[in-house]
Amino acid sequence: MAAETINGIDVPALRIFADGVKNHADKRTAGFNVSTQWKGRTRSAATVSHYMLGGRKVTRHFQIHADEPLELLGENTAPNPQELLLAALNACMIVGYAANAAVMGIKLTSLKIETEGELDLRGFLGLDPAVKPGYQEVRCTIRIKSSAPPERLEELHRIVLNTSPNFSNLATPIRMMPSLVVDNA
Numbered sequence: 001m002a003a004e005t006i007n008g009i010d011v012p013a014l015r016i017f018a019d020g021v022k023n024h025a026d027k028r029t030a031g032f033n034v035s036t037q038w039k040g041r042t043r044s045a046a047t048v049s050h051y052m053l054g055g056r057k058v059t060r061h062f063q064i065h066a067d068e069p070l071e072l073l074g075e076n077t078a079p080n081p082q083e084l085l086l087a088a089l090n091a092c093m094i095v096g097y098a099a100n101a102a103v104m105g106i107k108l109t110s111l112k113i114e115t116e117g118e119l120d121l122r123g124f125l126g127l128d129p130a131v132k133p134g135y136q137e138v139r140c141t142i143r144i145k146s147s148a149p150p151e152r153l154e155e156l157h158r159i160v161l162n163t164s165p166n167f168s169n170l171a172t173p174i175r176m177m178p179s180l181v182v183d184n185a
Contacts, residue, residue: 006101006105006107007106007107009098009099024054026055028054030054033049034046042068043065043075046064046065048061049061086115086116086117090140092165096163104152104156106156110144111143111144112143113140113142114140116138119134
């Protein structure tokens with residue numbers, strides 16, 4: 001029997017993975033890290049070298065570049081950090097919609113997420129300490145095309161909003177734990 005694949009997701013494999021996470025404490029964590037290096041002006045390059053899954057290190061290599069637009073004193077060579085943040089939110093939610101829809105037996109014809117937010121630059125530039133440097137709100141529009149009944153798509157939507165790590169990261173406070181290491185020049 002061929003594996004049941006919906007939306008490109010191997011549903012039996014996903015169920016096996018989820019059962020492993022549910023039933024084995026040593027498989028319950030995933031850890032991610034990124035090392036980012038300044039490349040001059042407003043440019044940076046982040047390197048993804050590995051992640052941890054259930055205590056096992058998985059090696060991989062990706063580079064993610066960032067820059068600011070010309071108007072924000074950058075060279076406009078790559079998306080800026082805010083665009084990358086919104087892209088990361090959308091990508092995480094796309095995974096949630098595709099995988100959860102597959103488990104629910106919902107075949108998606110198309111899926112698109114449009115996200116936007118507005119910053120008050122006085123906060124970013126330190127011009128007014130009363131102004132938050134980040135977003136006050138982020139708006140997302142999820143566009144789904146499927147033959148599934150609207151009620152099932154609304155259920156899918158609720159599930160994704162309740163389980164998306166990046167949606168949670170932006171929607172609820174998380175504890176940030178910065179530390180500074182000064183290397184003398």
